[in-house]
Amino acid sequence: MVLGWRRRKNNKSKGGKPNIELVIPNHFRCPISLDMMKDPVTLSTGITYDRESVERWFDEGNITCPVTNQVVRNFDMIPNHSLRMMIQDWCVENRQHGVERIPTPRIPISPMEVAELLLQVKASARGLDQNGCLELVQKLERWGGESERNKRIIVDNGAPGALASAFDAFANDSVERNVLVLDEVLSALNWMFPLQLEAQKSLGSLASLRCMVWFLKHQDLSGKEKSIVALKELLSFGDEKHVEALSKIEGVNELLVKFINKRSSPTITKASLRVVWYLVSSSSEKKMKVAFVELGLVPCLLDILIDSEKSLCEKALAILDSLCECEQGREKAYGNDLTIPLLVKKILRVSPLTTDYSVSALWKLCKFGENDDEGRALVEALQVGAFQKLLLVLQVGCGDETKDKATELLKLLNPYRAELECIDSDFKNLKRSY
Structure with missing residues (x-):
């Protein structure tokens, strides 16, 4: 019996006779995938497989020949040129049945x-x-x-x-x-x-970092993307020396804020947000936080939260939450009418991560501001439905840290409930982020 797929043209040929089914010869098939081989190679056990299939077999940790079950001690794969040419000739002979000739593998x-x-x-x-x-x-x-x-x-x-x-x-x-x-x-x-x-x-040397920043300033969009992705990957390893060296290069902070604000490409925006996150989370984080706040990053982040997909929202909220740890960051947040409504809106709306960051940022704004700012933030949070949202957070489950902050926020909000009606905002002027 011949295994494998069969190919049929039409039920009848021009003369009215039924077409014969086209069957791939069994020895053209890979014993692993049962598909026709494109690059047949022979192992030391004498069995021929398609290169892609047998390489995947060994990459998965197997050390035996799939057919003979012998332990393979020599993993050399010898191209079976004779069989490959036979397969190609067969494809050419049957091209009228829709069979395409396999290309000669490199x-x-x-x-x-x-x-x-x-x-x-x-x-x-x-x-x-x-x-x-x-x-x-x-x-x-x-x-x-x-x-x-x-x-x-x-x-x-x-x-x-x-x-x-x-x-x-x-x-x-x-x-x-x-x-x-x-x-x-x-x-x-x-x-x-x-x-x-x-x-x-090598890539984290001062010369290399300066070169990548130069690319961010002077190269085209493709060059900028390659550079910012490289910076993101480099900083992801958590070496403080690289973070500190990059932060000292003149103009880099302004460039990052510009990229986040302009959003010229998703790659650049996401990578820039990640780089900023690494910078504001460094050992000199307070200084970096203040620097980015003064460059106008807070309104840029809020603008992203209005109309962005999940990944961007998570990154923007992570940075906003971090900036709210410093007085200057909270001051900028208080001064923007979108801050509290957007934070409340993102709770339980995008992902568990955005909920954590939103609750954390709201907690910082309501707990650590000046008396007037704290009261104003609490009143506004109540007016846009924060109390109900926080109760839901506790009901549906969350991490211990978010649970503690949500509980404390509810205690802070409770004294204001008697004077204010809690209403759920429909955010008619804000676009949904998902």
Whole structure:
């Protein structure tokens, strides 16, 4: 019996006779996927599989041949060119039945080839050979574009470290003079995240950071996206030295606020919000918080909360909650009529995370402001339905910290309830965020 799918054209041919079903020969099928093989390779056990299927089998931790169940001690995969050509010929013969000829697969790169190319990259970087390094990086990117397997081999054999080192070398020399190779290296690094320690050190050098900030100022949209994503990934490792070094580069805070306010692309906006979060959460957080408040970040964040999807809302609320820890941040929040209604609106409306941040920010505004501000915030919160929302938060369940803050907020709000009618705002002038 022949396994697999069958392909039928129409019920009848032109002469009125029924068409014969097209059956894929059994030996053209991969024993793992049962699909026709596109890149047949033979293991040391003598069994042929489709390369993609057998690689996935081994990547999942298996060490045996799926058919023979023998332990595989030599993982070399020998391309079965004869079988591949037979499959291609069969596809051509049956093209009238809608069968497409499989393309001749590219030969996968080997770890040795990657290692040799990376040695050349390092040598060209040491000699500041921009053109030579540019060609090598482009070749590396072409390899990576051919298959996910090639990308894994490139990353696993030290490409992120070599490229980050080259980026640092050319940035130290001159950004303007080496902008082409720097842009190409950064483009390649963007699909190699997360970076290993060696690459983090090179990409986190002062010269590299200044180069990426220069890209944010002078490059086109694509260049800006690559740079801000690289900064976000670098800071995500939590190295305070990188955060502190970036914060000292002139103009970086203004750029980040500009990107958040302008929202030129989702990639830039999300990455900028993440970078700001890392900056305001650093050891010098109070100083950074005040700096961003003075640059007008609070109204930018509130504007995002009016009409944004879940991910943006979560990031914006995380930063707003952090800014409300300082007096200057609370002052700006009190001065904006949207603050309290938006915070109450986001409770139980977008995600558990936005609820946590909204309750936390509301708690800070109602507890730590001046007497007049506290009272005004409590009154406004009651008027837009905060009391009912907070009761629901406790009923549906939340984390211990949010539970404690919601409970304290209810105690703070309770004395004002006798004088005020609690109404649920329909927020007619605000767009839904989901």
